Amino acid sequence: MNILCEKSVLAAALSLTQRAVALRSPLPNLKGILLETGEQGLILSATDLEFGITCQVETKVIEHGSVVLPAKILTEFVRKLPEDLVELKTNPENPLQVHITCGSIKFDLSGYAPDEFPNLPRVKEDAISITVNEGLLREMLTQTEVAVAREDTRPVLAGLLMEVEKTKLKFIATDGHRLAFRQAVIPETQELKAIIPGRAVQELIKILDPDMGEDVTVKVDNSNIAFDVKGVALSSRLVEGKYPPYQQIIPTDYKTAAVVDSAELTAALERAEILVRDGGNNLVKFDVGENGIRLSAYSQDIGSIDDFISGGVEGEPVEIRFNVRLLLDCFRNIKDSEVNIDLTGEFSPCMIRPVGEHNYLHLVLPVRVS
Amino acid sequence: MEEIVRAIEDSLEHFYIAINQLKKECETLRMEVQRLEKENKWLREQMPGKSNTPVAYKEGQDALARLYYEGFHICHMQYGNLRTEGDCLFCISLLKK
Numbered sequence: 001m002n003i004l005c006e007k008s009v010l011a012a013a014l015s016l017t018q019r020a021v022a023l024r025s026p027l028p029n030l031k032g033i034l035l036e037t038g039e040q041g042l043i044l045s046a047t048d049l050e051f052g053i054t055c056q057v058e059t060k061v062i063e064h065g066s067v068v069l070p071a072k073i074l075t076e077f078v079r080k081l082p083e084d085l086v087e088l089k090t091n092p093e094n095p096l097q098v099h100i101t102c103g104s105i106k107f108d109l110s111g112y113a114p115d116e117f118p119n120l121p122r123v124k125e126d127a128i129s130i131t132v133n134e135g136l137l138r139e140m141l142t143q144t145e146v147a148v149a150r151e152d153t154r155p156v157l158a159g160l161l162m163e164v165e166k167t168k169l170k171f172i173a174t175d176g177h178r179l180a181f182r183q184a185v186i187p188e189t190q191e192l193k194a195i196i197p198g199r200a201v202q203e204l205i206k207i208l209d210p211d212m213g214e215d216v217t218v219k220v221d222n223s224n225i226a227f228d229v230k231g232v233a234l235s236s237r238l239v240e241g242k243y244p245p246y247q248q249i250i251p252t253d254y255k256t257a258a259v260v261d262s263a264e265l266t267a268a269l270e271r272a273e274i275l276v277r278d279g280g281n282n283l284v285k286f287d288v289g290e291n292g293i294r295l296s297a298y299s300q301d302i303g304s305i306d307d308f309i310s311g312g313v314e315g316e317p318v319e320i321r322f323n324v325r326l327l328l329d330c331f332r333n334i335k336d337s338e339v340n341i342d343l344t345g346e347f348s349p350c351m352i353r354p355v356g357e358h359n360y361l362h363l364v365l366p367v368r369v370s
Numbered sequence: 371m372e373e374i375v376r377a378i379e380d381s382l383e384h385f386y387i388a389i390n391q392l393k394k395e396c397e398t399l400r401m402e403v404q405r406l407e408k409e410n411k412w413l414r415e416q417m418p419g420k421s422n423t424p425v426a427y428k429e430g431q432d433a434l435a436r437l438y439y440e441g442f443h444i445c446h447m448q449y450g451n452l453r454t455e456g457d458c459l460f461c462i463s464l465l466k467k
């Protein structure tokens with residue numbers, strides 16, 4: 001193998017691909033990045049067997065070939081090179097040794113045999129394929145990923161449920177205390193249900209650009225999922241198991257409904273969080289009355305905070321407490337100016353939705369004080 | 371060679387950690403089974419007669435509610451597990467029925 005590539009292009013491709021490397025694996029091959037040449041240039045791949053990233057970059061190929069190089073050292077080294085052309089050339093006598101040259105800098109790096117590199121998770125030929133706008137997909141994932149369970153005692157909840165029903169693409173996550181639901185309209189396609197591991201979702205969010213109008217191709221079969229965007233392919237095994245029926249936990253009625261400015265409420269919650277996160281209780285109290293929500297928080301050693309967010313309220317007045325973090329996870333991802341907050345006492349989840357919007361909803365269980 | 375030895379040592383370490391975790395899990399599961407058996411017996415005693423009559427259904431619901439307020443999950447996914455972090459959305463939706 002012999003290729004010539006701009007340092008910045010190579011560094012970017014390496015730092016992206018190395019996210020899938022299994023740095024703690026006992027297998028040296030898994031700690032590496034597979035570099036191979038293709039029609040367009042260089043193809044970099046990494047996998048921890050559950051999750052994989054492939055990245056294509058345009059480079060000048062002088063001689064075709066492939067090699068596996070240790071990810072950490074290669075990525076760090078290339079990052080520290082000056083902005084110049086980098087040459088990667090395998091030693092003709094020993095194809096597992098690579099000479100890296102950049103200006104007067106020469107670096108000889110030993111690698112591993114490419115034929116021992118494991119296969120990345122791959123979808124079958126007959127996988128269902130859908131196309132979604134990059135910015136929209138990122139927004140949908142960010143709004144729901146926050147509710148994915150962090151511990152893995154219930155593996156299905158540590159994943160994000162993706163559903164396609166006729167023309168609706170839906171993402172759902174719940175950790176048992178809150179639930180996030182987001183849907184969007186897509187061209188009609190085959191129905192599907194898949195649980196994507198939380199880690200793959202987090203990595204995908206990092207790769208997707210919020211302001212880009214590129215198309216992302218999503219392919220799903222029974223056990224794998226693959227996302228393709230701008231020469232980067234991210235693939236993952238799906239979480240096995242059945243996602244619990246989430247529709248039954250979405251309330252159908254409420255006793256109190258408030259409409260408030262979402263930026264104003266978010267700011268008030270962020271101020272309250274400063275106080276209660278150090279006090280350790282994370283609790284905020286809502287007194288929902290005729291003209292809005294009185295928000296208060298108290299921390300024994302630090303002090304207390306009192307705030308009022310005016311808004312329209314229908315139904316019974318209610319006093320209710322929440323974990324401020326769970327509310328912020330929801331409100332920080334709402335771009336709309338006004339939100340509906342529906343409440344039915346401290347035994348029912350509070351339902352938060354942008355006003356007039358039926359595509360996003362978030363449930364948060366109140367905290368009962370006994 | 372050194373690399374290989376280190377790799378083997380690493381994988382042995384992972385292996386031991388995994389075995390220890392499995393042992394712990396086994397112990398938790400064993401205790402869980404005992405507890406569930408006890409609870410099952412108790413529940414059976416609480417629900418006399420045919421369970422498909424409306425009265426028995428109500429009693430069944432009451433028993434579930436009691437179990438929930440005693441601190442256990444009554445939802446499908448985690449039935450009988452101790453609720454360690456407050457209320458559960460799935461349990462609450464069952465209580466509402």
Ligand SMILES: [Zn+2]
Pocket residue numbers: 443444445448458459460461
């Ligand atoms: Zn439960």
